Amino acid sequence: MEYTLNRVWTLAALAALAAALALVLGFPMAAAGVAAGLPVGIVNYLMMFSVRRQMAAAGTGKADAGPLVQRSMMRLLLSATALLLASLLGPEFLIGALIGIVTEIFSYFKDAIQIFMALGRKE
Structure with missing residues (x-):
């Protein structure tokens, strides 16, 4: 549960940074x-x-990927619906919503940096 909470805080921090940057610009x-x-x-x-x-x-594992595929399709439907609704408020809002939705992907860069730092310490 701690990992999940840390990830949610990371998502919120990235979104706050993106929103602040959008406001400044x-x-x-x-x-x-x-x-x-x-x-x-x-x-x-x-x-x-x-x-x-x-x-x-x-x-x-791979033999029973059905639930994983179902969740992926649900994610796609949820994201597409959110973007469709966001498009009703204009292109600027749509781009912001897209950034908010993909913050999950951006958060993986934090993991990659931590892995690279750990590999650097082992040498």
């Missing part, structure tokens, strides 16, 4: 879009985290 609707897209990004992350945890607990 003069795009208030993009900042609002980031704030609106962040909950979708968090839900997307939690959906995938929970299905991977369930698969690990059940001992299933």
Whole structure:
């Protein structure tokens, strides 16, 4: 649970940084879009985290990828719906919402940096 909470805080920090940058650059609707897209990004992350945890607990792997594919499709539908709704408020809001939704992907850079730093210490 601690990993999940840390990831959610990372997502929130990245979204806050993106929204602040949008505000500084003069795009208030993009900042609002980031704030609106962040909950979708968090839900997307939690959906995938929970299905991977369930698969690990059940001992299933590639042979039973059905639940993983179902969750991926649910994520796609949720994200597409959110972006469709965001498009109703204009392109600036849409781009902000997209950034809010993909903060999950940006958060993996933090993991990659930590792995590289750990590898550097071993040498």
